[in-house]
Amino acid sequence: MEPIEALDARYARVRDATMALCATLTPEDTVAQSMPDASPAKWHLAHTTWFFEKFVLCRDPGYAPMHADWHYLFNSYYQSAGPMHARPQRGLITRPSLLEVVDFRRHVDACMRERLQAGVDEDTAAIVVIGLHHEQQHQELLLTDIKHLFACNPLLPAYAELPEPPRGRARPQRFLRGREGLVETGAPAHGFAYDNERPRHRELLHPHAIAQRPVSNAEFIEFIRDGGYRTPTLWMSEGWDTVQREGWNRPLYWSEDLDSAFTLGGLRALDPHAPVAHVSYFEADAFARWAGARLPTEAEWEVLAADRDPGQGNLRDRGLLQPCAAPDDADEDAPLQLFGDVWEWTSSPYVSYPGFRPLPGTLGEYNGKFMCGQWVLRGGSCVTPGDHIRASYRNFFYPASRWQFSGIRLGRDA
Amino acid sequence: MEPIEALDARYARVRDATMALCATLTPEDTVAQSMPDASPAKWHLAHTTWFFEKFVLCRDPGYAPMHADWHYLFNSYYQSAGPMHARPQRGLITRPSLLEVVDFRRHVDACMRERLQAGVDEDTAAIVVIGLHHEQQHQELLLTDIKHLFACNPLLPAYAELPEPPRGRARPQRFLRGREGLVETGAPAHGFAYDNERPRHRELLHPHAIAQRPVSNAEFIEFIRDGGYRTPTLWMSEGWDTVQREGWNRPLYWSEDLDSAFTLGGLRALDPHAPVAHVSYFEADAFARWAGARLPTEAEWEVLAADRDPGQGNLRDRGLLQPCAAPDDADEDAPLQLFGDVWEWTSSPYVSYPGFRPLPGTLGEYNGKFMCGQWVLRGGSCVTPGDHIRASYRNFFYPASRWQFSGIRLGRDA
Amino acid sequence: MEPIEALDARYARVRDATMALCATLTPEDTVAQSMPDASPAKWHLAHTTWFFEKFVLCRDPGYAPMHADWHYLFNSYYQSAGPMHARPQRGLITRPSLLEVVDFRRHVDACMRERLQAGVDEDTAAIVVIGLHHEQQHQELLLTDIKHLFACNPLLPAYAELPEPPRGRARPQRFLRGREGLVETGAPAHGFAYDNERPRHRELLHPHAIAQRPVSNAEFIEFIRDGGYRTPTLWMSEGWDTVQREGWNRPLYWSEDLDSAFTLGGLRALDPHAPVAHVSYFEADAFARWAGARLPTEAEWEVLAADRDPGQGNLRDRGLLQPCAAPDDADEDAPLQLFGDVWEWTSSPYVSYPGFRPLPGTLGEYNGKFMCGQWVLRGGSCVTPGDHIRASYRNFFYPASRWQFSGIRLGRDA
Amino acid sequence: MEPIEALDARYARVRDATMALCATLTPEDTVAQSMPDASPAKWHLAHTTWFFEKFVLCRDPGYAPMHADWHYLFNSYYQSAGPMHARPQRGLITRPSLLEVVDFRRHVDACMRERLQAGVDEDTAAIVVIGLHHEQQHQELLLTDIKHLFACNPLLPAYAELPEPPRGRARPQRFLRGREGLVETGAPAHGFAYDNERPRHRELLHPHAIAQRPVSNAEFIEFIRDGGYRTPTLWMSEGWDTVQREGWNRPLYWSEDLDSAFTLGGLRALDPHAPVAHVSYFEADAFARWAGARLPTEAEWEVLAADRDPGQGNLRDRGLLQPCAAPDDADEDAPLQLFGDVWEWTSSPYVSYPGFRPLPGTLGEYNGKFMCGQWVLRGGSCVTPGDHIRASYRNFFYPASRWQFSGIRLGRDA
Ligand SMILES: [Fe+3]
Ligand SMILES: [Fe+3]
Ligand SMILES: [Fe+3]
Numbered sequence A, B, C, D: 001m002e003p004i005e006a007l008d009a010r011y012a013r014v015r016d017a018t019m020a021l022c023a024t025l026t027p028e029d030t031v032a033q034s035m036p037d038a039s040p041a042k043w044h045l046a047h048t049t050w051f052f053e054k055f056v057l058c059r060d061p062g063y064a065p066m067h068a069d070w071h072y073l074f075n076s077y078y079q080s081a082g083p084m085h086a087r088p089q090r091g092l093i094t095r096p097s098l099l100e101v102v103d104f105r106r107h108v109d110a111c112m113r114e115r116l117q118a119g120v121d122e123d124t125a126a127i128v129v130i131g132l133h134h135e136q137q138h139q140e141l142l143l144t145d146i147k148h149l150f151a152c153n154p155l156l157p158a159y160a161e162l163p164e165p166p167r168g169r170a171r172p173q174r175f176l177r178g179r180e181g182l183v184e185t186g187a188p189a190h191g192f193a194y195d196n197e198r199p200r201h202r203e204l205l206h207p208h209a210i211a212q213r214p215v216s217n218a219e220f221i222e223f224i225r226d227g228g229y230r231t232p233t234l235w236m237s238e239g240w241d242t243v244q245r246e247g248w249n250r251p252l253y254w255s256e257d258l259d260s261a262f263t264l265g266g267l268r269a270l271d272p273h274a275p276v277a278h279v280s281y282f283e284a285d286a287f288a289r290w291a292g293a294r295l296p297t298e299a300e301w302e303v304l305a306a307d308r309d310p311g312q313g314n315l316r317d318r319g320l321l322q323p324c325a326a327p328d329d330a331d332e333d334a335p336l337q338l339f340g341d342v343w344e345w346t347s348s349p350y351v352s353y354p355g356f357r358p359l360p361g362t363l364g365e366y367n368g369k370f371m372c373g374q375w376v377l378r379g380g381s382c383v384t385p386g387d388h389i390r391a392s393y394r395n396f397f398y399p400a401s402r403w404q405f406s407g408i409r410l411g412r413d414a
C-alpha cells in the first residue's frame, strides 16, 4: 500500500480532476441521462462521493452522513449496501442541485482529508485507493456519457474547445508474431489491481499474430463500401439482428456521408488515418471476419502489452480526447497504440480467472456479478486517465455497446 | 378584438407570469422530462416564445429569427410549420441553457413590444391573443409537469413554500336539477375562444341533475375502502386493464396509507373535505358507477355554468395551488366550485361541434387533430390562470391521464 | 319474445351455420391466433357454446357442465362469470382438440334442444336469443379472423373457392340531403336489440347531407396517389403517428402496386368500382378531410337507414364474402349499400345513449364496458349474417382497427 | 465416412423416429408456437425435411423441389440459402397442413432413399450425416417445445402416458479430483462431430474437483428455502434482474408448493432424489455460489467424461423422458450421470476453439454465428437420442433459458 502522505495528495488530485472535467458544463448539462447505460454528470459527481462516504467515512461509527437520504439516490448497484434508485430514472433527479452536490463533495473531501492526514489503517487505505480508481473510471464515463448526450442534441454542442489532433499517417498494417505456449497473465499479488485481474495464473497461448496498429477509419470505410453492413454472413446472428433492428450502417457518431464525426470538440472531419472508434463488438468481429482475421484473445493482448509503457499512449492527459494516428518515428517492429486511443475489443468473453476471489464484503459486487454476456476490452482510450491503465486491466461491455471509445485490433492464427 | 394598448400590457403581464412561475426552480429542474406527456419547464419557456417568433414576428419577412435552428427544437406538433424534435426526447435538450432561453424570451419580448406599440393589424392581434392564451395553457402545464417531476424524486422536494389551504367543510352532497330540452352551447362568435368551442350551436338536453359540489377526498376514500379498485364490474374494460397493469389503488400522489398526498408544497396531510384530484377518467367513471350516478355531459355542465362568474373559483391567482373545500357561506342552491379547484371529467368524448371549422393555416393544428380518444374536462383548476377559464372552455385528456388536477362532479338522469 | 317453436328451429339454424363456416378449414387452421384482437376459429366454436352452457343450461342447478374446467378457457371477458384465460394466449390452447370442441357443441346443442322443446320461461328465451345474436357476431369475427390469419401466411391460402363478384359500375357520387331537427333514434322497446341500441331517444340533427354510396377503391386510389398517406395535416394526430409507426400506405390486404388484394377467395384483382374495405377510422377520417367532407354521425346514418330493407344488401347470405359495386338499376335518389358490403365508420365515438341501462347481471358486461375509445360503425358487411343487421345496430372498433370489412361513406354539413 | 448401406438404413431409422415422436399429437398440437424460442412440431417436421431437400437433393440440378415456395417458410436461419420467414411467426403457418407436411416428408424420403441406394459421393454422404444429426437435435427440441406448449395450457395435458421413473436414492454428494495441467479436448479429426467441437486442441486445466452427481431436487429445495431467490448477492447482475422481472422463485414447471412438477407425462410428484431440471444458467450459477462451489468449465467436464460410455445414461431411448436418480450399484468413485438426465450448465461461454473453421458454404452458418452470449452445456438429457451424444458435444443456450432439460453439476477449485 502507498504511504499515507501520497494518498492524501493523490486523493486531492483525483477528486479535483473530476471537478475540472465539469468546467465547461452548464448545470442543465449535468442532469440529463441520454440512455439507461449512461448517467448524468451530476450523478457521477455524487456517486463517486457517496463511495467515499459510504465505504470509508461510515466505517467510523461516529460519522454522521451529511445526507443519509441521498444514499438511496447515489448507490449504483451495491445490493448489500442498501436499496437504490432505478438506474433509468437517474435523469429525473434534479434535486439535489449541482451546487448541493458540489457542497457534498467539499464536505466529504474535507472529512477525507482530515481522516487521511490523521492516518488510516491498511484496510481503509486499500479502500481509498479503490475509491480513487473507481473515481477515475467514472471520469471516463462522464466524458463518454456527455458525448452521447450532446450527440442527441440536434444543435450538436461541443463539450469543449479542443485542439486539432495531429494528423499523422497510419502505417501500412503488419502482423507481429506473438508468444506461444504457457504464459502467465493477470495482475501480480502486490500493487493495485481490480479483483477481476487476479489471480495471476497460467494461460496456454496457441500460435498467433497480432496487428501492429488498430484498424483505421479508412480501412473501416473500405468495409462499409464493400457492403459490410449488408452481408449477413459476416456477422454473429445477434449482431445481424442488431444491425437490422437499429439500422446500423456506420460507426456511432459518423455523419451519413462518412466524411465527418461528432467529437467532444463538436462535428469534425473524419481523419482516415486515425483508429476507428465507437464500434461495437459486433462490428469489430464482423470487420475481422471480412478482413480474413479475428480479434485477439485477452491473453494474447496482455502478453504483447506486458512490457510496454502505458504512459506513451494517447490517453486523457494528452488533452486530445480523440483518437489519432501514431507518430511515425516508432520502432518498426513494435506494437503501436496498445494503450490509449481506443479500447480494443478482444475475442474473450468477460469471465473470471481460475481461482478468482471477489473482494470481501460489499465491494465484492464491484466486478464479479457482471461476468455474463460482456466482452473484454483492453488498453484504455483517449479519455482514460493516464495513470489508470495497465497491461492487466480488463474493461468490459455488452457486444452492442458503441458509446465508449471502442475500436479494433486484428489478430490471427499463425 | 381588444385595443392595441391593452394587448401590449397584457402581453407583458402574461409573459412575466410565466417567468415568475420559475422563480423557485433551479436550472436543473427546468431541463428534465419525467414522462412523454410532460415537458421540461425550459422547453415550455422556449416553446411559448417560439410561438410568438414563428407566428407573429416571422410574418414580417424582414424579421430574422434569433436562432433559426431552435425552431426544430421548440415546435411542438405543428407539422405545417416544419419538422420537429421527437417529444419524448425533450429532456435531453440541455442546450440551449436556461439562461440562453431566458435571453431568447427577452429578445422576442422586446421585438413584440416594439411591434405591438407600433400597432398591429387585426389578424396579427388575433394571433397574439391566441399566443397569450397558449402561454397560459403552458403555465398550467408547467406546474403540473413540475409536480410530476418532483414526485418522481424520492426526496419529494416542494415546488414552493405554499400557504396551508383553508380547511373548510364539504357540504352534504345534493343534486341540482338541470335545464332540459333545446339549449345553446359553445362560445359566441365574438370575443376570444378557441376554435374547438365554436360554433355556438343547439344541443338537446335530456332530463338530468348535477351534483352541487365535486366529490371529496373523504368520499373517494369510501370508494377505495369499499373495494372500488378491486371490483372489475365498476370499470370500463380498458380502465380495468389499466388498474391491473399499473397497480392503481388510489389517486396519483397519495401515500399508501391514504393519509397524505404530495402537493406543490411538498407532502401534506390529505384534507377529507377537499375535492379529490389527480384521478383519471377511468377512476371518475368507476366512482360514478359505484355511487349509482354518472358523469355529466359537457353540455349539461356548460349550461349549468353559463351564468356563473369564473373569477370566484380557487384558481391559480389565489395562490393555493391545491384544491380545497368551498367556503360555507354560499347560496344553498347554487352549484359550487364549478370553476377552479379541479378540472371535472365529463362523459363527453372530445369531438368537434357541428359545423366546426379549424383556424386557417398552421394554427388549424392547434385543436382539431386531437379529437380522438380523449375526454372533455371543464372548469379549470387551482393552477389555471384566473383569466383563462370560461364556461365554454373545453379541456381534454386521455382517459388514463392523472397528472392534471382532474376531479369528479357527479351527474344523473332525472 | 318469439315463440318457443321458432326458437328451437332458429337455434339449430344459427348453430349449424357456425359449423358450416368451418367446412373448409383444417384442424390446424382453427387453432392459430394471428394477433391479440383476433381469436382462433376453434375458440369461437367453443366460446359461443360456453355462452349457452353458462348462461342458459347452468341456470338449472341440476345441470352438470360437460367440462367445468373449460369455462376458464372459453369465458371471453365476463369478469362476473369467473376468471378467464388471457386473451393473447388463445392460440396456445391446442387442447381441447377441434373434435372435442365439436363434441362439446353437440352435447350442448342436444341439451339446449331438449330444454327448448320442453319450453323455457321468458327470461331464458331472452337469453337464448341474445346467445344466437352473439353467435352470429362471432360468425362474422370467425371470417375476419381467418382472413387475417391467412394473410399472415406467405402462401396466401384461400378460405374457400368463392364466386367472382359481379363487376358493376360505381355511380358518380352524389350527396343526399338528410332530415334535420329533432328525430328519434335507437331501437324501440320491443323486439330484439342489444342494450347499447336503447333506449330509443330524441336526437337533434343539424343540416347535413350524406353520400349516396360508399367510397370506391378507385376513389381511394386517388387519395393515395395524391399523397394522402404522406400529408400529416389530413390526419388526426394519433392517426398520423400510426401511419408513421406502422408504415401504412394503403388499405390492409392490398398489394403494393394497388392492383390486387387478398380476399377470402385468395389474391384477386382489385375492383375499382367496389367499396374500399379494410380501412381504419383514421384512414376514413383522413380521406373525408381530403375530400372536403366529413364522416356522418351515427344518428344521421340511422335516420337515413331507418326505413330501408337490410335484406337487400350484400350480406353474408349472398355468398360473395367480398364487397362489390351496387347494381345499376336502383332508384336514382335512394341511398345505396347502406346495409352490407362494408361497415361504415361514423364520426360518433361509441358512448351510451341517454338513459342507457346495461342488461342485468353478467350480461351487463356485454356492451357497456367497451364505451371508451372506440368509434361506431353502421350497416353490416359482406360477412354479416343476413338477419343480423338493422338500422339501429351499433358496431364499434378502435380507430386503428383494419381487419374488419370497414369502409367509408361521406357526409357533410348542408 | 460411414458405408452407403448403413447410411440408407440410418436415414430411415432417424427419420422414422421423428414421426414416431408425433404419434400422440393432434394436428392442432403441431401448429402452435408458445414462445419465439420454441417452434411448432409441424415446423420441425418440415424444416428437417427442407434440410435434406435443400442441401442434398437440390445439389442435383435436375431435382425440382416439391414445393419451392415452402423453402421460405422452413429455412430457419441460413441467410446464404435465401430469405426466411420471421421466427416468431412460425405459429401462424397453419398451411401447409400436417398431412401435407407428412406428404412432403414421404416424398423427400423416397428421393433420398433412391439417391442413397444409388450411391452418393463422400461430400454428399457427409451432408446427409449432418442432416441426420440435425434431425436428432430437432427431435429433442420437438419434445421440449411441446412440453413448453402444454405447460401453457391450463388443462396441463400430458404428451404421452409415460412409465413412472424408478425412484432411486441420490447418493451423498462427493467431489472427485479432476486431471490438471495440459490436456487435449475437442473432437478428433475423424468421425462425425459438429464443426464447433473442433479442432482438437490443448487446454490448460487448473487444479479442480467435480461433483460425482448432479444437484438433486431436494438440494435445490434447500436453496429455495434458504432464500436463494431473494438474495441478490448470490446472482449475476443480469440474473437478478431476470429474477425480479420474471418473478422467478422456483424452477420452470414446478408447482408453487414445490411438491410437483409438470412433465411430459403430465403433472407429477417431484422426486427429491432426481436431478433438478429446467433451471437457467443464472440459477445454476447462483446455486453454485450458495453452495460454496462453482460450475465446472467445459474442458474440466470433457476430460472427466472422455472415457465414459454415453450409452449408459438416462437418454431418450430409455423412454422415461424425465430425469431420475442414478441406480445405487455404481462404482463408488465413478462420476454418475454425466450423460443423460439433464444437460449440465458449465462456466464456459460458448466461443470457438483455437483454430476453429466453420464448415464451408451455407452450413458454415450452422454453429459459428451463435458464439455470442450463450453458455455451454454438456452431456445430453433424458430427451436426447441415445446415439446423439458424446463427450465433446457442445450444446449452448442463453443464460435465461429454462425450457430445456438443463441442470447443475458442481465443480470447485482444488
Ligand atoms: Fe460506480
Ligand atoms: Fe403549445
Ligand atoms: Fe363473445
Ligand SMILES: [Fe+3]
Residues within 6 Å of the ligand: D047, D076, D134, D138
Ligand atoms: Fe435446424
